Amino acid sequence: MGETDEDLWRDCITGNADAFGALFDRHADAVFRYCLSRCGSWHDAEELVSITFLEAWRQRDRLRPEKDTVLPWLLGVATNANRNRARGSRRHADFLARLPHSDPRHGQHxxxxxxxxxxxxxxxxxxxxxxxxxxxxxxxxxxxxxxxxxxxxxxxxxxxxxxxxxxxxxxxxxxxxxxxxxxxxxxxxxxxxxxxxxxxxxx
Amino acid sequence: MNLSEVTYPEDTKNRVQNLLVQEARRKPNLLRRPRRTQVWLVTAAAAAVAALIAGDVVGLAGWRGGATAQAAEVLNNAAETAIMTADPVVNPGQYLRVKSTNVWSSASTEADGSTYEWLDTEKLDLYIPADRSDEWVWLRSGRVPTTFFDAKSKEYVEKNGYQPFPELLRAPNGSFYGGPGGWVHTDMSALPRDPYRLLNSIYKQTLGKGQSVDGEALVFIADLLRTGVVPADLRAALYKAAAMIPGVTITEKQANLDGRTGIAIGRTEEGPSKTRQEIIIDAATGLLIGERAILTEPQGSIPAGTAIGWTAIETSVTNTAP
Incomplete structure (x- = not known):
């Protein structure tokens, strides 16, 4: 089963980057679907997912660990990130520059x-x-x-x-x-x- | 087509996860450090800055000491060199070429909790046109897994087929990936050239980030320098500002970066990110070789003392771009 969101979030708050990676792995698909349904562009949605998680890490003291899933809170961060897209991409430009977008041409027939x-x-x-x-x-x-x-x-x-x-x-x-x-x-x-x-x- | 079947593409997911974990390691939030005294210090510093800053004239810079005498000497010499060596002139039709070798760290955690760490190397070659609104060209080798610290991580990387994605990108105004453009997202023209005011303005921008007030100021300086496009007058001011940061010292006299040897200047501290930021300067010429982040405590399979991220840069002027 692995750890609950609550456990992982507790670790995130103490600065544990790997716990954050595990939470990303768990919720990336749902966050991506939400981002896609917000902006209607595959490319922008991929970028928005990164911004959402970067912001989540930056703001992680705002959410206290609870028994429930952290997904609703992540979607809230994504909602704001989508509204402030221009500002968010500037703030995270260095990160986004290092992020190659997925390209269906790679590694496939x-x-x-x-x-x-x-x-x-x-x-x-x-x-x-x-x-x-x-x-x-x-x-x-x-x-x-x-x-x-x-x-x-x-x-x-x-x-x-x-x-x-x-x-x-x-x-x-x-x-x-x-x-x-x-x-x-x-x-x-x-x-x-x-x-x-x-x-x-x-x- | 059903929205609930859409998933985040696997290749992007892996990369974003690695980058996020790396970023999270680099930027543990200062306010969450467990020791109460440090939190108080940060709060006090923030209050002091908020209360005192009028322009960049009064602030954190200067009154709390500075770099060690030896480190300050190297930095001030580098500043002199920067001013004396005029920036290469890029005539119409020519390009400023910034070639760099970069090492990034990667990590992955599997569902069973097992962790894997390794280092990737990426070669970047950027051509900036004389008229910056023209087309920029960027060659990226993609991240090639190059360094492993245990057999298990090497096997993991081979098994999961972490292949580099080489890219050749073109974009007017440097707006790669549809970004805002301009390549450097710090407004360099707005930064003061007076080192004291420059350092205050850096503190204002970095306060509350990174592992300490002074550590993050040095990270800001290194991040800007590694772009390779900082004009000479600002470069000189950045070196002099670094010489005014308390705790900055010579950390290695013969530091090797990408085959070139220079003096490493950094800041040793017991911060939660367990890394030490350094900039490497060629002692003979005063020119910047690059920057690196050294791990100060073992992290998974990576031993202390490893450079888990570094960039070596070389700039030149060329007549053609690929």
Whole structure:
């Protein structure tokens, strides 16, 4: 099973870099999906993941170790990092310059390469289409749609990510669903808009 | 296409993890040091700086002592050389070429808790056009695993196929990887050329980071110098500022970096990052050879005294770029 997030986070706070590496390993995929669904660009999302974890290390005294997973807090850091992208990339420019982006051309056969490129474009297009459908929402409503509907994060965790009460997440979701349904009556039946439906709509 | 099936690409993930762990080791947060007195000192220093600084005139620099006499002599000589040796002139159509050999440390932790450490070498070759808004060219060898301290890590690296990704990058204004450009992200024109005010402005920017106030100021200076593009007047001021940092001393008289020998100047301290930052200067010419970080305590399989990160730089002017 390995150590819990709580154990690892305790080690991080005392400056243990390896514990931080283990937490990265555990949550990198979920953070990446969230970053991708925020910015709609594979390249930017890869960079945003690094900035998120660099900021998490820098701010690690702000989170006290708890029994729960640190993922909601990481997503909160990612949310802010995405909003302050220009500033964040400047602050971490030295780090980002050392970071080669993944390139599907490396170490793969032609066919695999084509497939990897295609699946990246698919993912980007799918995310952008979904983000387009949220154009009529306000920022708070879009936050909960991205977290709960696109990323399957629970309402309580989403509340932690956004630093609001669970009730606020519930009411934002309720309003967002109503608006989405009104805007895309044919696309998104109000009673069906949940995680699986949103995912099923992805091409 | 299902969003829940998207994963962070494995090659990026491995690299980012290594870089993050390395970065976390380099930058343990100062305020979290366990000894209460140190926390108090930092708080006091921060308060002193916040209260006293008007411009960069009053601050931490100067009144707490400085480098040892011998280290100050080497640094001040280097400053004289920097001023006397004019920077190479890059005429229209030419390039300033910054060639460097870099060593970075890598580490990996497996799910079972086993850890692996090794060093990577990367050769960088950067061509900066005379007009900096023109196209820059950057050749990167990629990180080649070069140094192992135990058989287990060597096997691990071979098994996991850590292959270098050589790159040839082109970008106007040096905006590689879609970054903000300009290559050096410190505004060098804004830094004071008066060494005393320069050091105060460095303290202002680094306070609260790194393993100590003075250690991090030296890291800032080394980070800037290793870019290879610091103009002569600022280079001289940086050397003189380093000579004013308490605890700075000659740490090795015959330090070898990438086959060149120079005097290592650094700062020994018992900080939590267990590394000592040094800059290496050619004693005969006063020219900068590079910088390095030395491990002061063993870390996993890496013994104390190992240079776990270093950069040796050479600058020249060329007529063509690849």
């Amino acid at each position: 032609e066919a695999d390469h084509a497939e990897a490129v295609a699946s990246r474009l698919d993912a980007e297009r799918a995310v952008r289409e979904l983000l387009d459908t949220t154009a009529g929402l306000n920022d708070g409503e879009r936050d909960v749609v991205v977290l709960c509907l696109m990323n399957g994060i629970g309402q309580e965790e989403a509340a932690k990510t956004l630093g609001v009460r669970t009730g606020t997440v519930k009411s934002r979701l309720h309003r967002a669903r109503a608006k989405l349904a009104a805007m895309n009556r044919d696309l998104v039946p109000i009673e069906q808009l949940d995680t699986t439906i949103v995912e099923a709509r992805l091409p």
